[in-house]
Amino acid sequence: MMNKPESNFNFKAMSFMFKLRDLFMRPKDLLKEGEIKPGFRVLDYGCGPGGYLLPLVELVGNSGKIYALDIHPSAIHSVQNIMAKNKLTNVDTILSDCKTGLPDNSIDVVLLYDTFHDLNNPDQILRELHRILKQEGILSFSDHHLKEDEIISQITKRGLFKLSQKGKRIYSFKKL
Numbered sequence: 001m002m003n004k005p006e007s008n009f010n011f012k013a014m015s016f017m018f019k020l021r022d023l024f025m026r027p028k029d030l031l032k033e034g035e036i037k038p039g040f041r042v043l044d045y046g047c048g049p050g051g052y053l054l055p056l057v058e059l060v061g062n063s064g065k066i067y068a069l070d071i072h073p074s075a076i077h078s079v080q081n082i083m084a085k086n087k088l089t090n091v092d093t094i095l096s097d098c099k100t101g102l103p104d105n106s107i108d109v110v111l112l113y114d115t116f117h118d119l120n121n122p123d124q125i126l127r128e129l130h131r132i133l134k135q136e137g138i139l140s141f142s143d144h145h146l147k148e149d150e151i152i153s154q155i156t157k158r159g160l161f162k163l164s165q166k167g168k169r170i171y172s173f174k175k176l
Contacts, residue, residue, distance in 0.1 A: 028055040030113075033167035034140040039063040040108040043100065045129065046070055046115030047093075050079040056111075057088055067102065069094040098125055102132045109138045116154065117145035123158060130160040130175055138164070139173040 031052060036042060038061035044052055047068035056066050068079045068091060076093045083091050094100055098121070110129050119125055129139060139161055141151060151171055155161050161173035 027052045028058070030142070030169055031055050031059060031111075033170035033172075034109060034111065035138060035172065036060060036109055036140075041065045041067075041106060042109045042111065043067045043069060043102070043107050043129075043132065044111045044113075045100075045125075046112065046118075047079055048072075048075050050075070050082045052111060052113070053079060053082050053088075053091065054086065057086075057090065060090070062090065064090060066091045067094055067100070067107075068092070069096055069100060071095070071097045098128055100128060100132055104131055105134050105137075107132045107137055108134055109140055111140050113140075113142045114144060116141070116143045116151075122154065126155070126158055126160055133175045135175060137175045139175070141171045141173060142169055 036056065036059040038059070040060050041064065042056055042060060044056065044066065047053070047070045050068060053066065053068060057064075060066060068076070070076055070079075073095060076095050079091070079093050082088070083093075110133060112129070116122060133139065139155065141155060143151065146154070148166075152163055155171070155173050156163060160176055162176055163171060164174040165172040
């Protein structure tokens with residue numbers, strides 16, 4: 001499970017920091033490392049204010065589907081505003097602290113970006129992500145709060161995932 005939702009003030013401050021970050025580290029460049037293709041079904045786990053949403057829509061195309069999950073209602077509201085403003089029909093939001101409600105083996109790529117360090121129960125979440133990923137599914141991982149050895153050991157130690165590729169800023173893990 002994720003930690004309790006932040007206050008609205010903290011969420012707005014975090015959203016502002018993400019916008020600054022995105023000026024220097026463009027979400028589109030980061031997502032290119034994730035091997036996301038047209039038609040893919042993608043879950044952005046811990047989507048925050050939706051900074052990856054528009055580049056994801058571009059990558060998956062009209063035939064793809066995006067699920068944006070967050071524990072904070074303000075994050076979901078922010079994503080829904082982006083959806084309405086851009087008339088996006090292939091995006092669904094999920095308000096949750098763990099369970100996705102998605103079917104087994106239904107997702108091609110899960111984005112777990114800058115969220116892992118803040119999880120209360122990473123085991124439970126990794127089991128859920130493993131459950132929903134397709135057999136050849138990818139867990140695309142980035143968390144600047146953790147060192148490389150911590151990232152690899154934390155994701156692989158449960159025997160659910162193995163490291164398949166390390167990019168500049170993204171670690172790709174395959175479902176076992």
